[in-house]
Amino acid sequence: MTTETRRITVASPLIVPRLAEAVRKQTQSAARLGLPLISIAVFTFLYAPIIVLVIFSFNSGTRLGTWEGFSLRWYERVFSSREWIGSLQVTLWIAVFSTLISTVLGTLAGLALERFRFRGKSAYDGMLYLPVIIPDIVMALSLLLFFSSVNVSLSRWTVLIGHVAFNTAFVTVIIRARLASLDPRLEEAAADLYASPWQAFWRVTFPLLRPAILAGALMAFTMSFDEFVITSFVSGQGDTTLPVKIYSSIRFGLKPEVTAVASLVLLVSVALVVVSLLMQRGGKAQSVRH
Amino acid sequence: MLPKRAAHDYQQRFERWAGWVVLMSALYGMALLVRVPLLGQRDILPIETGLYRLAESLSMLGVAALLVTFSLADGGLSVLLLRGARIGYIVAGRAWAGIALSLLYYATLRDFGGALLIGAHSGMLLALLSRNSGVLLAYPSLVWLGVFFVLPLFGVVAASLGQTTELGLVDLSAPSLANYQRLIMPVGVSGLVYVNIFVRTVWIAFLTTVICMVIGYPFAFWIARQPERWRNIWLMLVMIPFWTNLLIRTYAWVIILRRDGVLNSLLIDLLGVISRPLDLLNTPFALLLGLVYGYLPFMVLPLYQSIERLDKRMIEAAQDLYADPVRTFWRVIFPLTLPGVVAGSILVFIPAVGTYVVSNVLGGGRFFLIGNLLEQQFIGAAGDKAFGAAFGAVLTVLMLIATLVYFRLGRKVSYT
């Protein structure tokens, strides 16, 4: 059997016309050269604008496109501006509380979905998946309509409610992925060794889940920190977050310090994402090792 | 040998928890009583006649009386439950009555927060009665997403049947399909303005998806073939834009594409290729560029996952069976990675349909998409919320149908 296959493989260039052979060689070399070229182009495409943005945040001139020398003046202006610092505080307030609430809700939801059976589970699963599918603008306008119809005035609280709703969905995804890779027998083993469900959770499940919970929390924080669409729909007056303020600065009279604020926001989210990704990977490595 | 009493206690834990829940509800029931008169003061509905005022205060009194009754009953119930009485039916009755009370409370006092508190608390009792820890764990997120996500989605459909009042609220007293009619036959303008917006948006989102796929596929393929150490670094470099602010990333292009932007000054001053600056911003090119730039990582990640999962022996087997690289790709690799293609397309298409940031920032408002229209109706001064709701409802339904169809396709082609 094996020898026969080998013979045919060797014979194939004779069977297949020469043209095909030429095509094969060409496409192979195209793949060898083309793929790295495309990849370099894509990375440049993804990162060049960001790098340009950060560089020009140190530009001393007011014109956006021409470099007029290095200066920290825009950063100084941002840090001395009450408005920017004020909206930073609002942003942080919303991000911190939405992270706390959605991490708890998402962890509980992940546990319910991965470890228990109950009626209506698939509908519940679908509901948790929906915020990932529905365009954020639809979520934003539906919340706005809802709050106005139940006489709840818009404030940072309404933004918080909206952020928790979509963050919970994302945290649940991360928690579930981790739980699915955890052997459910570990929890049974804890029960077998006289741990009540409560003790089993805190002594076994939680320590093993901790990297995912932290990663989920960081993701939630990042998303909340960056969120623009829902916030701009349901935030009250005086409760503008950084992204909303950046947007209005871009659209209505460009303030030169926007580049500096944007660079700072970018920096914070990149740092958070990197830490969160490293954590998720670390958690995975640990479970694979076992 | 066996800890007999402990076992008995364990089986009663749901009752004990229910006892605490009922006890808390007895306490805040009293607290709500303090709120009732305050709420009456700030009622926003104009009170026209004395009769109406009388009826209102009577109904308020009624609700207050109900609250007192509930609190007292809850106090008794909690004592019984904490002593371990098996009174499941009574607790279930109490729970449903609590949900009814929350509706009544909202109807008379229009106090959403208080009603939610009563309702959610009673729902908690039902969750406890299911004696299933899974239900208990699912309950908080179920309430949060149910009330603040699913309910508002249905609210959009309801609002789309009403009319926008001068105060900017939606009046539902005479439901009609007028808004949907307006979608197809706009008032005051000729032609299918709104349908055109729809078609244009879907077309642009579709183009974005296709371009992302064409760029993203070879890119994902390349990452999947890298040695593992490097692969993780490349992946992280793709993930970072995935999670960072779209608005800021889009704004970065403004700096590059403006008339006095980086690209123009590069081309004129440094390279001398052109003498007059190019108008790049506010063109279809800029819009598509921004969309592709924004959503490319959403395509690459799922594509990468399915390419990485692909069994390398499949490619070898195809080559062994005389397939040249082109046919190996179309007949073996591509069909096996279709689930990734499907997931990536959904992740790009859906936000692209809903965008208004990119079209506003890079399109300069020249490209009026669904997102722009919705923003105008809801945030802008001349907003017509009811009409916007109709638009949003159609968008949502189309998205859901598209997703379901796509997922069906995805499942059909998923062999793993």
Next chain:
Amino acid sequence: MHYAVELVNLTKVYGSFRAVDNLSLQIKEGEFFSILGPSGCGKTTTLRLIAGFETPTSGEIYLQGQPISGVPAFQRPINTVFQNYALFPHMTVAQNVAFGLEMQRLPRKEIEHRVREALEMVRMVDRANSRPHQLSGGQQQRVALARALVNRPSVLLLDEPLGALDLKLRKAMQLELKHIQQEVGITFIYVTHDQEEALTMSDRIAVMGHGRVLQCATPEEIYERPQSRYVADFIGETNFLEGTLVSLNGTARVQLEPDLCIAAEPCERELAEGSPVTVAIRPEKIALSATNGNPEALRGTIREAVYIGTDTRYVVRLGQRTELVARVQNFGTERDQRFRRGDVVYVTWATENARLLVD
């Protein structure tokens, strides 16, 4: 005197699938009891019901005479050695072993003492501070055993604990497990699909199939006197010869072919002459000889001869279509002593080794 564990009409249904079907068993104090069966026969579900990870659909489980099906797993004085050990990856070996004692809130001094004792028993004291992923499979297995035994349970459940080990280690661990069981005197309930493992270690074996117990007896009894074709087929290799019962006085005579009639040990069931029966004969109970010395011997032809080290395995054709597998131990080294394909042989067996089965 109560049984250590008694299962009465135990049933577990998943949807429409009856994983455990009206099962009753009595397991004695201090016994090494094996539940043997192919995968999907319900043996693991039975174990999980005893441990308390599943609740029975109906029936009752008694532990030393007390019903326990309402007691949650963490309150049952039963411990389990899991299939893949389920050692907590974030704890050291010592922490793993101490876990159960800590949950029972024993004083710290006693915990330390007992953990050390348990680790000594499985010879893992020097690895007390290692993490599970730093240990080999055999070492993880020992830790899992220590973690369960340190609690001094009244019953120890073992769910294919040797399944992940290689053959040599498995053999060594079988003996060690048996040794430890005799030392601590705890009732072991051992679930396995490996018949040899069950035969080696057990005091008694229950063979399961389709959620029921098909036979429950000592290893010798199960091997020598299987009560059904399923049991005979599952344990060891067996020839099944189908025929009709022709006479039944003292020994049974079964007609296999018009010209082929064999003798067999009758079974306890009352059978009428002319009813269809199966005769089961173990291959190693069959003697082959080149000369016809016994009037009872049947004439056959060698169809196939395979040398397998200790034995030679022959396929012998009797009559027109009956084929039979025989295993003959290789005494000498000379090739000539063995039969070859096409040789004529005379086949005999002791009548009590040919068992009549009715299914």
